[in-house]
Amino acid sequence: MPEPGDTPGLGDIARRWAARLAEVDGVSVSAETLQPALLSLAREAQAEARTARDAAVRRFADLYAASPIGVVLGDSDNTVRDVNPAFVDLVHLSREELIGLPLTRLAATPHDATVLSAVVDEALLPARRPRQERITLTHGRDGTLRTRVTVATITADGPGFPHPLLLVEDVHELALLSEQLRRQNTQDSLTGLPNSYHFENQLDTALAAAASSGGQLALVYLDIDGFRVVNDGLGPGAGDEVLRQVARRLELLVATQSSSEAVLARLSGDGFAVLLRGDENGTIDTAAVVDLVEEAMRELAEPVYVDGTGVATSVSVGIVVAGGAGQTREELHRAAEITLHRAKENGKAQWMLFEQELHGRDRRRFHIGAAIGGGLENGQFAVDYEPTVTLDDRRRVAVVNAQLRWDHPEHGVLRPEDFFSLADTTGMTPALGELLLAQSMLDAASWQREFDGGAPDLCVRLPTRLALDPNLVRFVRTELARTGLPPQKLRICSDSATLTDPRGEVLENLSILAELNVKITLAVSGVADLELVHRHTLPVGFVIVSGPLVDALADEDEGNAQGAHRHFAMLVKRARELGITRIGVDGVRDAAHAERLAELGVVAGRGAVFGEEIDADGVRTMLAKSTERVQP
Known part of the structure; x- marks a missing residue:
């Protein structure tokens, strides 16, 4: 007789297996003896299986109840059979309000209901994998809730198709975070x-x-x-x-x-x-x-x-x-x-x-400016010298004016006007200026030794940024000591625009250099510039005039020449009142131009009539051919 709790037919199964085993060759135990042992073994296995099943059910129930993700168990008719506490908290609706609802009624909009119905129908098809969708659900307090719903299936209690299972996550905060990140990626936080x-x-x-x-x-x-x-x-x-x-x-x-x-x-x-x-x-x-x-x-x-x-x-x-x-x-x-x-x-x-033409020109300029550092590093810069010649009958070279030359690998020979303004923008002016000073002072010192002190003075016109540099005096003093150039053979030239520095560093630099016995030269374009000498008590020994005033004196038009004569005469007079007797010009075009300038009191000039820029060896050759080395 079956005992209480036995699975129906368990005794019959034990009898059948006992009979089979008793008929096996070599088995001497009767079926009546084997049946109780097999029945006991079957009951023990059944008890273990029931215990494992009960434990699994408890684990599922615990997981179902404790899961932070909302779970909706669907019935065979696609209604809500059960929900876990997390889903109740998620949608802010009671369990009683939810049980029995069609699954599509959980959706907040007709569109979301259509999407949910399609996903559930697809999940119930054989061998379908779980599928996720963003679906807006009805919320008991806030009206709607943005969620991510994973639709899977769960085995039915009896025969038949599996039942739908919905795993629901709140993505509202995630959506807010996503929107915030999107704004951070696409929106300026300040404006x-x-x-x-x-x-x-x-x-x-x-x-x-x-x-x-x-x-x-x-x-x-x-x-x-x-x-x-x-x-x-x-x-x-x-x-x-x-x-x-x-x-x-x-x-x-x-x-x-x-x-x-x-x-x-x-x-x-x-x-x-x-x-x-x-x-x-x-x-x-x-x-x-x-x-x-x-x-x-x-x-x-x-x-x-x-x-x-x-x-x-x-x-x-x-x-x-x-x-x-x-x-x-x-x-x-x-x-x-x-x-x-x-x-x-x-x-x-x-x-x-x-404008395309201007764009091409500017691209060339900026390309040049960007390559200055590399040009310095690769030794592409050298120093050329332009002679300043006395305007008397002897036409002696009184001064050589140093300027940088850039042998650019792409753009050919470049002059200071091609790159110094760009160097100001890129911060390379001090480096260029120091190279100009160091190399030209080294060359000038070698000429002085070679020609027994009879070589012309060296004049270096400082870029504004270098003239402002607080390290200028230290650098010049160091180079004088390194090269052995006598300080009185060095002329430092500045202009009126540089002297207007409100911090006064240019004036201080020039004053200290004058105390070192370096000669100070001022480049001017008119009488007004000379007033800076008086205003700041500058130790200026030379004046170089350039610009429209000098150009006008080359004009053969009598009316223009007369006006230029008057203005230039005023400039010479004011310079002498300030104690400056040596006046030079930049831009002498021809012999007639030089003669007019000499008549007005100009002692020396430079320009195309006296030749183009030459390198250090060219200066040396020029001096070797000269028989007189007397400074004006």
Whole structure:
């Protein structure tokens, strides 16, 4: 007889196996003896299986109840059979409200209900893997909840198809985080405008569209002039507020004034950019772009008030209008940047329109400027000398004027006017100036030894940045000691623009050099420049005149020559009143020009009539041929 708790038929199974085993050859135990042992073994196995099943059920129940993920058990008719506590908390609805609902009623919108129904139907098909979807569910308190739902299946209690199982995660905070990260990647945190990353993507899209349609686009770069003054004068907080207000003004202006779809962005620092796409025909009205830029400049010129202080902001603007075909993002950026730099170089608070010819010239200039460091490193710079000759009958070489020459591997021979202004921008002027001083002083010292002190003086015109350098005196003193050049054979030349340095470092440098017995020369263009000598009590021993006044004296027109004569005579008179008797000129064209200058009191000059620049060996050859080495 079966015992209570036995699975029905367990005794019958034990009897059948006992009978079979009893019939096996070599088994001497009867079926009646084997049956109780087999029945006991079966009951033991059954008990172990039941224990394992109960443990698994408890584990599932514990996991089901403790899971932080919402779980919805579906029934065979796709209604809610059960939900775990996490789902109740998630949707803020009671278990009683949820049990029996169609699964699609959990969705907050008809679209989400359709998606959920399709995913559930697909999951119930044979051999289907779980599938995830973003679905908005109904929320008892907040109305809706953004979730990620994984739909799988679970075995039914009896025969038949499996039942649906929904695993539900709250992605609302994840969506907020994702949106925040998206904004960080595409939005400038200070102004709220699109940032450079977003702008680059928009520019790529516009370029691709313009290239496929043969259309145009416009790229406008705006840069606030003198923004550092705001930061240094009022603090970075004030600077940030100025940027925010500038951004708001530009945003409103672009939105109201632009007739085409436009993208305004803050690129970096105090720089902004506007991307304008072509009209329905793909073309850009350049005049309309200029009108927009000029309106922006007028609008931004109105003071921005920060803590009661009105801050005037002007902008420099570079404009590029180009077709999309054959253009790259990098080429457009470079064209806009170079055009913007040209606007700043022309005095700021101006706009410039991209021109291919000027662009090619500027690209060449900036390429030269960027390569100065490499040229110094590779020994591409050398020193040439231009002779200054007395204007008396003997025409002796009184001074040689040193200047750098750059033997550029791509652009050929470059003169100081080709690279010194760029060196100021890149910070390479001190290095170039020190090379000029060191090499020229070394050459001049060798000439003095070779010609027994009868070689001409060396004159070095200092770049402004080097004249301001507080290390100038130390460097000159070191080079005098290293080369052995007598200090009285060195002339340091500066100009009126350099002397206006408000910090007074140029004046101090020149005064100390004069105390070392170095001769100080002042380059001037008119009488007014000489007043700097009187105002600052400069130890100037020589004056070099250049510019329109000297050029006018070469003009054979009687009217022009008379006016130039009067002005030059006034200059000579004022120089002598200041104790300066040695006056030279730069730009002597021919013998007649030299004669006129000599009649006005000029003692020496340099220019094309006396030959071009020569290197150190050329100077040595010239001196060797000379029979008189008397300084004027």
